[in-house]
Amino acid sequence: MAFAQQQLGAGARPGTDPIRVMVVDDAVVIRGLLSRWLDADPALTVVSSQRNGKLAVEDIEKSNPDVVVLDIEMPEMDGMTALPLMLAKKRDLVVIMASTLTRRNAEVSLKALSLGASDYVPKPETTSEVTTSVDFRRELIEKVKALGQQALRSRAPAAPARAMRGESARPPTPAARFGSSPAPAAPTPRPVNTREAFRTPAAPATTTVLGRDVKYQIKPYSPTKPRILAIGSSTGGPQALQHVMRDIGSVLGDIPVVVTQHMPPTFTAILAEHLGKAALRPSKEGEDGDVLKPGHIYVAPGGKHMILEKEGVGGVIRLTDGPPVNFCKPAVDPLFESVARVYGASTLGLILTGMGHDGADGVRRISSAGGSVVTQDEASSVVWGMPGAAAHTNMCSDVLPLAEIGPKIARVIKGMSR
Known part of the structure; x- marks a missing residue:
């Protein structure tokens, strides 16, 4: 705790809440x-540093963090045991699991997402590799900032309106958004337009996001x-993908379905297994030369x-x-661009x-x-970066x-697009 007390409040930008x-x-x-690393960023402040899950759980209410970077393997209380206890104390807490790239840790990280963790960050296996890994440092800081900023934004604008209605200002946890637990009474504000509003392609659809009007066509x-479904996803994607696969497996x-989820090796193989179970369909990592079935x-x-690449009337996988x-x-992008070349107008894309x-x-x-491309809306996204960018191309169909x-x-797959 000495480090946390020394660093409390450091790195905050004047006039903003870090x-x-x-x-x-x-x-x-x-x-x-x-x-x-984290405290050096002006948008972040480290308020607590703990050596195990038990101490972290005990300190949640006192330190009141927005984001927790949680190791999986620790003595006395590991990360998986601590995770639900933390979320019970602070329902809107953002938890990012940190683990090395072993199959066991990959399985545990994916399970943590289903229990309410927002994301994970893979750690290099040795201390020396952690110290020198520029990519690990960049990914850690980016995820903490993006998820933390989204959490802060989702609280502040909605609080006055909810207070007038006598509702809680806390948004749902990631697990609640994905249907893993009952949603609280005060959901994150949803776009004001309905699906019917998207049916007039000539006019921009308007949605109110955080008090401002955003338009896209x-x-x-x-x-x-x-003839193919191509899916792209990242933060929050594993749970969203499984949700979609359960709904579409029967059709x-x-x-074939091709998926790019931003994930390291080992994780993607396990994700493929989970998606197959959700859809009740054969599922695997793509291999060079696989002919799509x-x-x-x-x-x-x-x-x-x-x-x-095109082969006959369909496609064959190439790994680069x-x-x-x-x-x-x-x-x-490389997957979608290649799918468009091979399948043209018979391509259905999805951005989560x-x-x-x-x-x-x-x-x-x-x-x-x-x-055609469908993209996820902001209210149900863990982070509305990729789907937001897709929506603002003005080229999505929903x-x-x-x-x-x-x-x-x-x-749409059954030919009933309207």
Whole structure:
């Protein structure tokens, strides 16, 4: 606690509320290093640094963090045991799991997402690698800032209106948004427009987001029945993907599904297994030379870009080891652009929750080729970066809450787009 007390309030920008961060890790060197990195950013302030889950849970109410970076393997109380106890004490707490790239930790991290964690960040295996990894430091700070800022924004504007109605100002946890637990009485504000408002492609659809009007145009669905579904997602994606797959599994008999989720190696293989169980369909990491089969799900492997090449009337998977695109590898844009080349107007794309803007260029390519794209709305997204960028291309055919995406996709696949 000495470090946290010394650092309390450091790094805050004048006139703004910094994101309050707790770091929980049993390794004193790692705990100190992460705390220094985070506290050096002017938008962040480290308010607590704890060596195990038990101490962290006990300190939640006192330190009142917005974001917790939580290690998985710790003595006395590990991260998975601490996670639900933390969320019980502070329902809108953002928890980012930190774990090394083992299969066990990948499984645990994905389970943590279903229990309410907002995201995960893979740690290098050794202290020396953590110390020198520029990518790990960048990803950690980006995720803490993006998720923390979203949490702060979701609280402040809605509080006065809710107070007038006598409702709680706390937004739902990520688990509640994805249907893993009952939603609280005061959901995050939803766009004021309804699905019917999207049916007039000539006029921009208007939605009120955080007190400001945001406009984007909606285009008609392709008249061509889809022959492939291509999905891109990032932060919050694993749970959103499973939600969608449960809804559409029964209609995937005639088309393949290709997925790029921003994930490291090992994680993507486990994600593929989970998606297969959710959809009750064969699912695997894509391999170079795989010929796409109807009813099968292919997930881009971590550390590789997955693209398609035309073979016969369909596509074949190619894995490439090029540089990151939009700081991501795998990236959504290369997949979407290649799908548009192979399948043209019979492409159906989907952008789910995630940070950044990866996929927006791919949306433009799919639309220009005559295909259709659906994107997730802000209210149901963990982060409305990727889906927001997709919506503002003015080339999507629908912007929908997560709960409506699966049923809509299922109707489009069956040729019932309206």
